Every structure is written in structure tokens, then in C-alpha cells.
Amino acid sequence: MxxxxxxxxxxxxxxxxxxxxxxxxxxxxxxxxxxxxxxxxxxxxxxxxxxxxxxxxxxxxxxxxxxxxxxxxxxxVSMVVQERDSEPGLTVAQMVMLGRTPHLGLFARPGAQDQEIVLASLESVGAVHLAQRFFAELSGGEKQRVLIARALAQSTPxxxxxxxxxxxxxxxxxxxxxxxxxxxxxxxxxxxxxxxxxxxxxxxxxxxxxxxxxxxxxxxxxxxxxxxxxxSIGVHRLAFQGTTHLIFEPRDEESTA
Incomplete structure (x- = not known):
């Protein structure tokens, strides 16, 4: 909690x-x-x-x-915030491996289990094919998926x-x-x-x-x-297949309807 x-x-x-x-x-x-x-x-x-x-x-x-x-x-706690990490010299795999840092001892190198967690995290966000790309060269959407993979690799509750x-x-x-x-x-x-x-x-x-x-x-x-x-906008709720959908209507259009 x-x-x-x-x-x-x-x-x-x-x-x-x-x-x-x-x-x-x-x-x-x-x-x-x-x-x-x-x-x-x-x-x-x-x-x-x-x-x-x-x-x-x-x-x-x-x-x-x-x-x-x-x-x-x-x-x-792992966090993904709106700012983009630059890290121009890191590959995607290295970026995601940073999520394992809190679990490594002083001067310890990542082991086989860490590698498996990184791979699983990349797979979960559909980014395995980006592993050897440089993070700085990715599109905004690709960067976002990699940062989320890093948060997942951090293995926090x-x-x-x-x-x-x-x-x-x-x-x-x-x-x-x-x-x-x-x-x-x-x-x-x-x-x-x-x-x-x-x-x-x-x-x-x-x-x-x-x-x-x-x-x-x-x-x-x-x-x-x-x-x-x-x-400050009109809101209408619809239900479709058990899911709520919201439709929005600007107030000025409502007043002229």
C-alpha cells in the first residue's frame, strides 16, 4: 500500500x-x-x-x-517519468540492465539471472529487436518502451x-x-x-x-x-461489452445545440 x-x-x-x-x-x-x-x-x-x-x-x-x-x-520502487534519459553511449540492453543495479553488490557484475530478467523485460514490451541499438537513436515511442522495460527489470514491488x-x-x-x-x-x-x-x-x-x-x-x-x-467539458458515459467509454462535448457546442 x-x-x-x-x-x-x-x-x-x-x-x-x-x-x-x-x-x-x-x-x-x-x-x-x-x-x-x-x-x-x-x-x-x-x-x-x-x-x-x-x-x-x-x-x-x-x-x-x-x-x-x-x-x-x-x-x-521503480519509476518511469516523462523526461527522456539521454545516455548517448548506451545500448538498449545496457539501459535496461541499469534496472538491475540496486540488486548487485558493490563492484559486482551482472550474472546469468540478471541477463534473463533483462531479456524477459524487453520481450514483455516488444523491444528485443532493439537490444543492440543505441538508446539515444530511438524514436520517442521506442525510448518509452525501453524505459518501461528498465523499470520492470528493477523487480520492485x-x-x-x-x-x-x-x-x-x-x-x-x-x-x-x-x-x-x-x-x-x-x-x-x-x-x-x-x-x-x-x-x-x-x-x-x-x-x-x-x-x-x-x-x-x-x-x-x-x-x-x-x-x-x-x-469544464460535457461528459457522456456509454457502456460497450462491459467497458465504460467516455464521450466529450465542448461546453460552447452544448450551449448552441
Missing amino acids: IRASNLSFSYGPHRVLHEINLVQNPGRVLGLVGPNGSGKSTLIRNLGGSLKPEAGQVSLGEKDLADYSSQELART YILLDEPTNHLDIRHQHELLRLVRASGRETVIVLHDLNLAARYCDDVALLDRGRLVAQGSADEILSPDYLEPVY
């Missing part, structure tokens, strides 16, 4: 997160959604330890995040993903999110596409201007009552 309690964060004088209380329940995928600038990326970085809360706390299981050593945290479907085509968006659901990891994922959130997230936390508007099941939160005031 990942829990944020009264979490606040500022960039200089600008308060970005305001007293967030949030829970990722075991065995369930939690999606963070909200308009641009609502604080989703900042929140997931606080949950993963790359940013330190100004106030409040984050806990993983029964332990406060602040009590983890850097190596222990790297064995516990928690995985945090900030817009992992960026630069991916529709097929790979769905393949990736199916993979995340099947991985068995405790997962928090930032998504802009609310239909992807409806399909692949068990629970959803809706943010707006740095505040948590609501958290609950995806079916509960991804509804016109919650979404229309936050996004």
Missing part, C-alpha cells in the same frame, strides 16, 4: 500540492487524472521519493518513505508511471497497460486519456489545481458529476 498523508509541496513560493490524502490499495491499479497543471507529475514524484514533501508524509506499506535508504528505496503512454501508438498503449495490470505490482499511473483510465485502472484519484477532488473506484470517479466541473 502507498499512502500520502496531508502531503503538500511547493516549487519556491508556488504551492503545487495542497494537503493531499491518498491511498493506493494493495492489488489495485490507481490512476492519477486531472487537467494540465493539476499536480499529477509532482505528486507521483513525491510518492516515489524523487521529491521530498514540504509537509506531510508518504509511506510504503508500514514504513515511512523517509526511513528508506537510497538502495533500499531503489529495490522497492511498487511501480510508478508518469504518462507511460506518451509517444506510443494505440496498439502499444493498450499492450503496455495490459502488461502493467498483469505484472502484479502495486501501481500508480498518471494518465491524461480518461478512457484508458476507465479501462485499465481499478481506482482513480482526480486532481485539480493541486488539490484532491475525489478518490474512489474508476466507475465512481469517471462520471459526469466529477469530471465536468474539473475539466
Whole structure:
């Protein structure tokens, strides 16, 4: 379980997160959604330890995040953020092998098991054929899949993903999110596409201007009552083959209909 309690964060004088209380329940995928600038990326970085809360706390299981050593945290949480790693001299296989670093002793070299984990991680994201390519030469979508493979190779119980479907085509968006659901990891994922959130997230936390508007099941939160005031757009829900689909209608078009 990942829990944020009264979490606040500022960039200089600008308060970005305001007293967030949030829970990722075991065995369930939690999606963070909200308009641009609502604080989703900042929140997931606080949950993963790359940013330190100004106030409040984050806990993983029964332990406060602040009590983890850097190596222990790297064995516990893997993250994929929006920025692209450059690493111009590394091949894809070497990039993914970096995910094994927290599990290696000082000066230890990767062994056969590490090689197998790297190969399995590349296979899971459909990127084995890229193994000997230089990472810096890949397209945006290819880089994204490699970074996700690296997070999987890290073999952590928690995985945090900030817009992992960026630069991916529709097929790979769905393949990736199916993979995340099947991985068995405790997962928090930032998504802009609310239909992807409806399909692949068990629970959803809706943010707006740095505040948590609501958290609950995806079916509960991804509804016109919650979404229309936050996004300022008309929302219609349809059900097709047991899956919720959202249709959006700009308010100005609604008023002239």
C-alpha cells in the first residue's frame, strides 16, 4: 500500500500540492487524472521519493518513505517519468540492465539471472529487436518502451508511471497497460486519456489545481458529476461489452445545440 498523508509541496513560493490524502490499495491499479497543471507529475514524484514533501508524509506499506535508504528505496520502487534519459553511449540492453543495479553488490557484475530478467523485460514490451541499438537513436515511442522495460527489470514491488503512454501508438498503449495490470505490482499511473483510465485502472484519484477532488473506484470517479466541473467539458458515459467509454462535448457546442 502507498499512502500520502496531508502531503503538500511547493516549487519556491508556488504551492503545487495542497494537503493531499491518498491511498493506493494493495492489488489495485490507481490512476492519477486531472487537467494540465493539476499536480499529477509532482505528486507521483513525491510518492516515489524523487521529491521530498514540504509537509506531510508518504509511506510504503508500514514504513515511512523517509526511513528508506537510497538502495533500499531503489529495490522497492521503480519509476518511469516523462523526461527522456539521454545516455548517448548506451545500448538498449545496457539501459535496461541499469534496472538491475540496486540488486548487485558493490563492484559486482551482472550474472546469468540478471541477463534473463533483462531479456524477459524487453520481450514483455516488444523491444528485443532493439537490444543492440543505441538508446539515444530511438524514436520517442521506442525510448518509452525501453524505459518501461528498465523499470520492470528493477523487480520492485511498487511501480510508478508518469504518462507511460506518451509517444506510443494505440496498439502499444493498450499492450503496455495490459502488461502493467498483469505484472502484479502495486501501481500508480498518471494518465491524461480518461478512457484508458476507465479501462485499465481499478481506482482513480482526480486532481485539480493541486488539490484532491475525489478518490474512489474508476466507475465512481469517471462520471459526469466529477469530471465536468474539473475539466469544464460535457461528459457522456456509454457502456460497450462491459467497458465504460467516455464521450466529450465542448461546453460552447452544448450551449448552441
